[in-house]
Amino acid sequence: MPDLLSTTLSALADPTRRGILARLATGDATVTELAEPYAMSLAAVSKHLRVLESAGLISRGREAQWRPCHLEGAPLKAVSDWLDDYRRFWDRSLDQLADYLKTMPRDEPT
Amino acid sequence: MNANADVAVEEAVIVIRRVFDAPRSAVWRAITEPKHVMHWFGGTAFTNMACDMDVRPGGLWRHVMRAPDGTEITCDFVYLEVDVPKRLVWKNSDGGQSGRPASVTTVTLDENGGRTEWKLVARFNSIADRDQAVGMGFSETISAGFDQLDALLKTL
Numbered sequence: 185m186p187d188l189l190s191t192t193l194s195a196l197a198d199p200t201r202r203g204i205l206a207r208l209a210t211g212d213a214t215v216t217e218l219a220e221p222y223a224m225s226l227a228a229v230s231k232h233l234r235v236l237e238s239a240g241l242i243s244r245g246r247e248a249q250w251r252p253c254h255l256e257g258a259p260l261k262a263v264s265d266w267l268d269d270y271r272r273f274w275d276r277s278l279d280q281l282a283d284y285l286k287t288m289p290r291d292e293p294t
Numbered sequence: 295m296n297a298n299a300d301v302a303v304e305e306a307v308i309v310i311r312r313v314f315d316a317p318r319s320a321v322w323r324a325i326t327e328p329k330h331v332m333h334w335f336g337g338t339a340f341t342n343m344a345c346d347m348d349v350r351p352g353g354l355w356r357h358v359m360r361a362p363d364g365t366e367i368t369c370d371f372v373y374l375e376v377d378v379p380k381r382l383v384w385k386n387s388d389g390g391q392s393g394r395p396a397s398v399t400t401v402t403l404d405e406n407g408g409r410t411e412w413k414l415v416a417r418f419n420s421i422a423d424r425d426q427a428v429g430m431g432f433s434e435t436i437s438a439g440f441d442q443l444d445a446l447l448k449t450l
Contacts, residue, residue, distance in 0.1 A: 187395065189395045190395045190396065190418075193395055193418050266395070267308060267418075270308060270397075270416065271308050271310065273336065273337070274308075274310050274414060275310065275337075276336065276337025276338070276339065276340075277334055277335055277336055277337050278310070278312050278334075278412070279337060280333070280334040280335075280336075280337045280338055281314070281321075281324060281325075281334040282312070282314055282315075283334075284324065284330070284333045284334045285314055285315070285316040285320060285321065285324060286315075286316075288316075288320060288323075288324060288330060288333075290317075290320055
């Protein structure tokens with residue numbers, strides 16, 4: 185069972201799904217509307233939507249006839265935060281490495 | 295020292311560049327010998343408690359450190375590529391089971407006028423796995439949709 189971040193990253197690892205999310209960032213949309221930019225069947229688009237939905241990246245209306253898709257920002261935020269943490273860890277490490285290199289013995293045998 | 299970092303969230307790739315005022319051989323030793331790594335890995339906020347490195351392809355890097363909040367963290371990595379003194383590639387050996395996404399990290403060192411240009415590229419999880427599986431660079435998997443998603447993330 186992969187962790188939530190990996191599930192989100194996995195769902196994001198496809199250009200069509202990223203395109204769908206980008207479209208949903210401008211407002212809710214139906215499957216038909218989401219399929220328009222792509223040369224693929226509604227069934228294929230629905231498959232991508234299921235991946236996004238199971239990753240929690242979108243939700244779909246239960247009542248409305250066309251079950252419009254809605255972007256859920258929390259998983260994206262979690263991924264963004266994780267990547268920021270990772271970058272900060274290395275930034276701090278490399279700050280320290282730069283300092284350490286100033287005093288590190290240079291001529292010892294390896 | 296120059297420093298810049300960019301995070302391409304939509305690609306799940308992080309690139310961190312630095313220039314160190316030290317020769318490449320010194321930087322290489324600083325990142326591949328535990329007695330040196332203990333001095334800098336994690337920065338000042340982390341306390342390094344143990345570091346074992348078997349620097350060869352398939353060799354393990356086991357690192358134990360204490361985070362600022364007191365949590366003890368064990369990192370298990372495995373080296374994928376070792377090209378002394380210019381290229382080091384490793385990944386999480388637990389495949390992300392620790393709750394952190396699996397990543398493949400590549401550090402490239404270039405010497406330029408007695409200074410060393412550092413480039414770290416971290417690729418996360420399924421994207422990295424897929425690239426390895428098909429043996430091609432990440433850029434070839436990139437397609438449309440990034441710019442909008444980048445803008446989207448800024449609004450969150």
